[in-house]
Amino acid sequence: MVDFAAIRAQFPILDQEIHGHPLVYLDSAATSQKPQCVIDAETDFYRTINAGVHRGAHELAARSTEAFEQARAKVARLVGANSAEGEEEIVVTAGATAGLNLLATAFGNASLGRGGEAARRFALKPGDEIVVSKAEHHSVLLPFQELAARTGATLKWFDLTEDGRIRSDTADEVITERTKVVSITHVGNTTGAITDIAPIVRRAHEVGALFILDACQSVPHLKVDFHALDVDFAAWSAHKMYGPTGVGFLYGRRELLEALPPANFGGSMVELAWMDQPAQYMTPPARFEAGTQPVAQVVAAGVAADWMMAIGMENIEAHERTITSELLKLGDIDGVRILGPRGNERRIGTVAFDVAGVHPHDVGQFIDAQGIAIRVGHHCAQPVHRHFGLYASNRASSGVYNTPDEARALVEAVAKVRPFFKA
Numbered sequence: 048m049v050d051f052a053a054i055r056a057q058f059p060i061l062d063q064e065i066h067g068h069p070l071v072y073l074d075s076a077a078t079s080q081k082p083q084c085v086i087d088a089e090t091d092f093y094r095t096i097n098a099g100v101h102r103g104a105h106e107l108a109a110r111s112t113e114a115f116e117q118a119r120a121k122v123a124r125l126v127g128a129n130s131a132e133g134e135e136e137i138v139v140t141a142g143a144t145a146g147l148n149l150l151a152t153a154f155g156n157a158s159l160g161r162g163g164e165a166a167r168r169f170a171l172k173p174g175d176e177i178v179v180s181k182a183e184h185h186s187v188l189l190p191f192q193e194l195a196a197r198t199g200a201t202l203k204w205f206d207l208t209e210d211g212r213i214r215s216d217t218a219d220e221v222i223t224e225r226t227k228v229v230s231i232t233h234v235g236n237t238t239g240a241i242t243d244i245a246p247i248v249r250r251a252h253e254v255g256a257l258f259i260l261d262a263c264q265s266v267p268h269l270k271v272d273f274h275a276l277d278v279d280f281a282a283w284s285a286h287k288m289y290g291p292t293g294v295g296f297l298y299g300r301r302e303l304l305e306a307l308p309p310a311n312f313g314g315s316m317v318e319l320a321w322m323d324q325p326a327q328y329m330t331p332p333a334r335f336e337a338g339t340q341p342v343a344q345v346v347a348a349g350v351a352a353d354w355m356m357a358i359g360m361e362n363i364e365a366h367e368r369t370i371t372s373e374l375l376k377l378g379d380i381d382g383v384r385i386l387g388p389r390g391n392e393r394r395i396g397t398v399a400f401d402v403a404g405v406h407p408h409d410v411g412q413f414i415d416a417q418g419i420a421i422r423v424g425h426h427c428a429q430p431v432h433r434h435f436g437l438y439a440s441n442r443a444s445s446g447v448y449n450t451p452d453e454a455r456a457l458v459e460a461v462a463k464v465r466p467f468f469k470a
């Protein structure tokens with residue numbers, strides 16, 4: 048049995064009052080809080096081994112490089128990726144947004160003929176299709192919309208069910224012989240719905256398209272194995288999985304990373320550079336990690352990955368399910384509508400809701416006055432809000448540190464919103 052009270056006690060930020068009430072943090076889909084071991088890992092790094100990685104002959108540089116590569120291996124273990132030297136499948140990025148833009152830029156470069164014959168599989172031309180869904184975060188939608196505009200490819204998308212699930216059952220119609228790239232979220236950041244990606248991945252591969260997974264909202268909450276899921280690429284951020292801000296990871300199947308041309312250029316990604324000849328780039332992951340790396344943050348993200356694995360992803364999932372059950376009671380309140388699946392199956396504890404007649408900003412402020420932090424706005428996912436006939440919503444989202452009592456406190460507070468505003 049995991050002692051979740053002891054786990055919660057590892058988060059110093061939670062031990063405070065907001066507006067005279069104990070803080071209830073229900074905004075982990077935006078960013079999670081950090082356990083003491085992650086906070087310590089960052090400061091310990093600066094106190095003891097801070098140095099640039101992969102260069103310099105001195106001892107600190109060697110230790111720093113070792114810590115950086117060990118962190119990569121820990122993160123790889125969390126998501127079932129390879130990390131042996133020469134077989135690395137995890138690229139360090141500045142976050143999910145950076146990882147998705149890296150892919151879109153690299154595919155754009157391949158479309159210009161960069162990367163030669165090996166990179167042809169990433170190239171797009173007019174008539175080709177890129178497929179996303181209406182449930183995507185803007186960091187999926189916009190890079191691929193831009194890529195379509197730059198290459199002349201057509202952007203297509205999966206529609207959603209009434210409760211906001213991606214219509215995986217339409218994979219055979221949406222994905223065609225012309226489809227080259229499919230990018231889909233594993234878990235909706237508004238609906239909390241877990242996508243049934245298997246039929247989409249199968250269909251993408253049947254027509255020879257690449258499948259990219261936005262794993263931002265799955266890696267922190269579910270046991271995820273990218274090899275078992277058979278995805279080609281996946282992007283996510285460390286700050287939502289109890290790690291630091293400013294870093295994230297891009298998974299790529301090794302042979303794809305080897306064929307992919309670089310997107311960012313600069314130091315530490317090139318074997319040979321001349322004034323009058325094309326440069327020779329390094330093998331992955333270095334080819335995609337131009338510039339000085341956020342070493343302290345990556346090391347701390349590795350500690351976060353280890354910390355999650357020590358608790359056990361199955362245990363985290365089961366614990367959060369108890370929070371989700373309470374959060375879903377929001378739907379029983381008169382005038383409150385849940386934007387997403389109303390049952391506690393194939394979903395996580397991210398529950399967006401609308402309070403009839405009360406603007407989300409008013410809801411958020413009313414809830415905040417009671418020390419409860421939730422998100423209001425469109426959560427960088429406008430199309431899914433349009434699907435529900437709204438521009439904005441309220442969103443409560445759980446983390447490993449939440450308790451069912453906290454979820455109940457939110458439900459009680461939301462029940463008072465409409466009477467208060469006389470909506």
Ligand code: PMP
Binds near residue numbers: 076184186261
């Ligand atoms: N995709 C999803 C599903 C997300 O929830 C987020 C973060 N809100 C992102 C992408 C972008 O992540 P980041 O802002 O950390 O780059």
